[in-house]
Amino acid sequence: MENSKWLSTVAIIWIQITSGAAYTFGIYSAILKSSQGYDQTTLNTVSVFKDIGGNIGVLAGLLYSAVTSSSRFRSGLWLVYLAGVVQFFTGYFFIWLAVTGVIDRPPVLFMCLFMFMAAHAQTFFSTTNIVVAVRNFPDYSGTSVGIMKGFVGLSGAILIQIYHTLFGDNPTSFLLMLAVFPALVCLATMSLVHVNPSNTSNDKPHLNRFSLIALIIATFLMIIIILQNIFTFPSWAHILTTTILVIMALSPLQVALTAQRSEQRSPSPVMAPLITTLEDQNEVEMNLLQAMSTINFWLLFLAMVCIMGSGLATINNITQIGESLDYSTVEIDTMVSLMNIWNFLGRFGAGFVSDLFLHKYGGGRPLFISLTQLAMVVGYLTIGFSGNLYIGSVIVGVCYGSQWSLMPTITSEIFGVKHMGTIFNTIAAASPMGSYIFSVQVIGNIYDRKAKASGGSCHGLHCFRLSFSIFSAVCGFGIIVSLVLFLRTRGLYASILQRRLKG
Structure with a gap:
C-alpha cells in the first residue's frame, strides 16, 4: 500500500x-x-x-x-x-x-x-x-x-x-x-x-x-x-x-x-497551493535570527506573552481560585477536567475558522488573536467581578487553546516553512515566561497579601479581583499589539487571496 x-x-x-x-x-x-x-x-x-x-x-x-x-x-x-x-x-x-x-x-x-x-x-x-x-x-x-x-x-x-x-x-x-x-x-x-x-x-x-x-x-x-x-x-x-x-x-x-x-x-x-512556500515565490526563507530582527516577530511574541501567559496562569491556579470562591470539590474537579476539552475546542476551532475566513475573504489570521484576546478580557472580568468560574473557565480555556493553532500557522505564513519549527518554538517560550510573571508576580503576590490580611486564607471575590483586572488590562494591550501585526501583514494575506483567485 x-x-x-x-x-x-x-x-x-x-x-x-x-x-x-x-x-x-x-x-x-x-x-x-x-x-x-x-x-x-x-x-x-x-x-x-x-x-x-x-x-x-x-x-x-x-x-x-x-x-x-x-x-x-x-x-x-x-x-x-x-x-x-x-x-x-x-x-x-x-x-x-x-x-x-x-x-x-x-x-x-x-x-x-x-x-x-x-x-x-x-x-x-x-x-x-x-x-x-x-x-x-x-x-x-x-x-x-x-x-x-x-x-x-x-x-x-x-x-x-x-x-x-x-x-x-x-x-x-x-x-x-x-x-x-x-x-x-x-x-x-x-x-x-x-x-x-x-x-x-x-x-x-x-x-x-x-x-x-x-x-x-x-x-x-x-x-x-x-x-x-x-x-x-x-x-x-x-x-x-x-x-x-x-x-x-x-x-x-x-x-x-x-x-x-x-x-x-x-x-x-x-x-x-494557495499558500506556497517562500522559495516558490522567489522570496527569502527566514531563519530564527532573521525572523528575530523583524518587528513582526516581536509583535507576535508580545501578543503571546499577554494571552498565553495570563491564560496559563489562570489554568494553573484554577483550583485555588475555585476554593476561594467556595466551589465544591466536585465542581472544581469537573472544571479542571473539562479544561482539556475547552483547550481542544480552541485549538481546533481557531485553525478551522481562520482557514475559512482566509479562503473566503483573504482576512489575516492575526485578527483572530485580537478577537480571542477581546473574549479573554470578558472571561477575566466574568471571573473577577461575578465569580462565575463555569463561564470564565470555558472562555479562558478556548481562547488559550486557540493560540496553539494560530501562532504556528501565522509563523509559517510570515516567516516561511523551512525554519518554522525553530521560530514557532521560540515564540512558544512566551507561554512559560508570561505564566511565571502572571502566576508568581501577580496572582501569587496579591493572593498572599490578602490571605495574610485574612489570617492565612482568603475567600470571596476580592481575593482575585485585582489580579483579573490586571489580566484584562494586559489582554487589552495585547489586542492593540495583535491589531498592529494584523495591519502590517494585510499585504501578505491579500497576496495569498490573490493567488487563490488566480488558481
Missing part, C-alpha cells in the same frame, strides 16, 4: 494522541510529593520545569531543520522522533524508579531534570508533526495544525482514561505506562510520517472528516468526565468506555484509506 500523505496524517494523529503526558501531572503529583518528601514549593518547582520543557522547543526546531536540510538525511524525520522517544522514556522511567524506591531519592535538581526531559520530548514530536502537516496541506494549514494541536490537547484525557481502566487508582503504574506506551506508539508509526504535498485539489472533505472524529472524541470525553465526577464507575464501565475510545482513536485510518482510494480512482490535476 502506498505511503501517502493520508497515512502520514494518521500516524501523526496517533503520535499526538499519546504524547500529551505533560497534561497529566495532577494524576501522579501527590505520590511524587509524598514519596520524595517534597513540600508544596518544591513540588511547584518541579512542575515549573515541566512547563519549561514542554514549551521551549528550540532544540527540536534546530534538529528538524538540520535533518531536513542535509542531503545525508533525506528521510531524517525519524531522528527527530527518536530524540523525543529517548527523552520521553528516560524522563518518566527515572521518575518511576525514584517514586518506587528502586533508586535512592534523587536531589531535587535531578528530579527537575527528569521532568524537563519528559516534557521536552513532546516538543520533538510536536515540531515534526506540525511542520509536516503544514507542508502536506499548504492550502489548509490552519485546519491541519488545529487538528494536530487539538488531538494533543485531548491526549491527557485519553491517557487518563486508559490508566483508570488498566490500573484503577495506582499512579505509580501510571508513571511506568507513560514511560513505555507513548514511546512504543511513536516507534511503531514514525516511519509512516513524511512530507508529500501532492494533489491539493480535494483535501478539504477528508480533513473535515478528521475534524469530525476529533469533535466526536472530545464530546465523548466531556460526557465521560462529567459522569465520572458525579458517579463512581465500576470496572466494566471503564472497560466499555475505554474500548469505545480506542475504536474512535483508530477510526482516522478509515478516513485515510478512503481518501487514498479516492485519489487513486479519479486522480485530479494537482492545483497550485
Whole structure:
C-alpha cells in the first residue's frame, strides 16, 4: 500500500494522541510529593520545569531543520522522533524508579531534570508533526495544525482514561505506562510520517472528516468526565468506555484509506497551493535570527506573552481560585477536567475558522488573536467581578487553546516553512515566561497579601479581583499589539487571496 500523505496524517494523529503526558501531572503529583518528601514549593518547582520543557522547543526546531536540510538525511524525520522517544522514556522511567524506591531519592535538581526531559520530548514530536502537516496541506494549514494541536490537547484525557481502566487508582503504574506506551506508539508509526504535498485539489472533505472524529472524541470525553465526577464507575464501565475510545482513536485510518482510494480512482490535476512556500515565490526563507530582527516577530511574541501567559496562569491556579470562591470539590474537579476539552475546542476551532475566513475573504489570521484576546478580557472580568468560574473557565480555556493553532500557522505564513519549527518554538517560550510573571508576580503576590490580611486564607471575590483586572488590562494591550501585526501583514494575506483567485 502506498505511503501517502493520508497515512502520514494518521500516524501523526496517533503520535499526538499519546504524547500529551505533560497534561497529566495532577494524576501522579501527590505520590511524587509524598514519596520524595517534597513540600508544596518544591513540588511547584518541579512542575515549573515541566512547563519549561514542554514549551521551549528550540532544540527540536534546530534538529528538524538540520535533518531536513542535509542531503545525508533525506528521510531524517525519524531522528527527530527518536530524540523525543529517548527523552520521553528516560524522563518518566527515572521518575518511576525514584517514586518506587528502586533508586535512592534523587536531589531535587535531578528530579527537575527528569521532568524537563519528559516534557521536552513532546516538543520533538510536536515540531515534526506540525511542520509536516503544514507542508502536506499548504492550502489548509490552519485546519491541519488545529487538528494536530487539538488531538494533543485531548491526549491527557485519553491517557487518563486508559490508566483508570488498566490500573484503577495506582499512579505509580501510571508513571511506568507513560514511560513505555507513548514511546512504543511513536516507534511503531514514525516511519509512516513524511512530507508529500501532492494533489491539493480535494483535501478539504477528508480533513473535515478528521475534524469530525476529533469533535466526536472530545464530546465523548466531556460526557465521560462529567459522569465520572458525579458517579463512581465500576470496572466494566471503564472497560466499555475505554474500548469505545480506542475504536474512535483508530477510526482516522478509515478516513485515510478512503481518501487514498479516492485519489487513486479519479486522480485530479494537482492545483497550485494557495499558500506556497517562500522559495516558490522567489522570496527569502527566514531563519530564527532573521525572523528575530523583524518587528513582526516581536509583535507576535508580545501578543503571546499577554494571552498565553495570563491564560496559563489562570489554568494553573484554577483550583485555588475555585476554593476561594467556595466551589465544591466536585465542581472544581469537573472544571479542571473539562479544561482539556475547552483547550481542544480552541485549538481546533481557531485553525478551522481562520482557514475559512482566509479562503473566503483573504482576512489575516492575526485578527483572530485580537478577537480571542477581546473574549479573554470578558472571561477575566466574568471571573473577577461575578465569580462565575463555569463561564470564565470555558472562555479562558478556548481562547488559550486557540493560540496553539494560530501562532504556528501565522509563523509559517510570515516567516516561511523551512525554519518554522525553530521560530514557532521560540515564540512558544512566551507561554512559560508570561505564566511565571502572571502566576508568581501577580496572582501569587496579591493572593498572599490578602490571605495574610485574612489570617492565612482568603475567600470571596476580592481575593482575585485585582489580579483579573490586571489580566484584562494586559489582554487589552495585547489586542492593540495583535491589531498592529494584523495591519502590517494585510499585504501578505491579500497576496495569498490573490493567488487563490488566480488558481
